[in-house]
Amino acid sequence: MKSFVYQTLTVFFITTLFLQCNKEVVNAEEWFENHKEDRVLNLSNKEVGVLPASIGNLSHVEELTLQYDSLKEIPKEIGNLKQLKILNLFGNPIKTLPEEIGNLENLEILLLGRTELNEIPPVIARLQKLKTLALDETKVRLTEADVEVITKLPNLEILDLTLMREYKTLPKNLSKLNSLKHLVLQKTLLEKSDVVRLRDELPKVRVKL
Numbered sequence: 001m002k003s004f005v006y007q008t009l010t011v012f013f014i015t016t017l018f019l020q021c022n023k024e025v026v027n028a029e030e031w032f033e034n035h036k037e038d039r040v041l042n043l044s045n046k047e048v049g050v051l052p053a054s055i056g057n058l059s060h061v062e063e064l065t066l067q068y069d070s071l072k073e074i075p076k077e078i079g080n081l082k083q084l085k086i087l088n089l090f091g092n093p094i095k096t097l098p099e100e101i102g103n104l105e106n107l108e109i110l111l112l113g114r115t116e117l118n119e120i121p122p123v124i125a126r127l128q129k130l131k132t133l134a135l136d137e138t139k140v141r142l143t144e145a146d147v148e149v150i151t152k153l154p155n156l157e158i159l160d161l162t163l164m165r166e167y168k169t170l171p172k173n174l175s176k177l178n179s180l181k182h183l184v185l186q187k188t189l190l191e192k193s194d195v196v197r198l199r200d201e202l203p204k205v206r207v208k209l
């Protein structure tokens with residue numbers, strides 16, 4: 001019985017690894033042209049190379065998913081997507097965001113988990129309608145500067161910082177996050193004193209540890 005289960009799991013993991021290593025190569029220029037009228041676009045787990053400037057022509061899109069596409073940078077033309085409400089860039093090795101991303105005036109959900117970001121980009125402060133910001137499994141450390149960015153987002157309700165790999169200690173201005181509804185810090189190695197501070201300084205926030 002154990003042998004059968006072991007073999008089954010082995011096959012499953014090998015199959016999953018094979019699929020991840022053999023991404024479908026997609027011509028993003030053509031793909032965007034064929035879907036430019038769509039409101040929901042999902043181009044996940046593909047090998048797209050570099051995103052073309054024509055991404056800025058997706059004037060109708062409200063939800064854009066570019067998860068696990070091996071993207072190292074996002075073109076500035078993404079700032080043209082004025083109707084965009086949800087942007088998912090999870091699992092891409094991006095280290096920065098273009099300043100133009102601050103032009104996404106209707107963006108409500110921004111998913112930046114498992115990227116190479118090491119801070120909360122200051123440009124995010126311009127996203128005044130943002131409600132959910134996910135930076136799980138990144139190098140973000142939640143510094144005082146990061147908190148100051150968050151305080152400029154009047155509608156932010158959820159901040160996900162699960163598994164902060166580079167976490168050191170909670171910032172001195174922690175109490176400024178009291179406007180949040182949910183703060184997710186799962187799988188982050190917190191000291192007991194940190195947990196006490198979270199409860200004392202963020203009494204209105206539902207902190208998930």
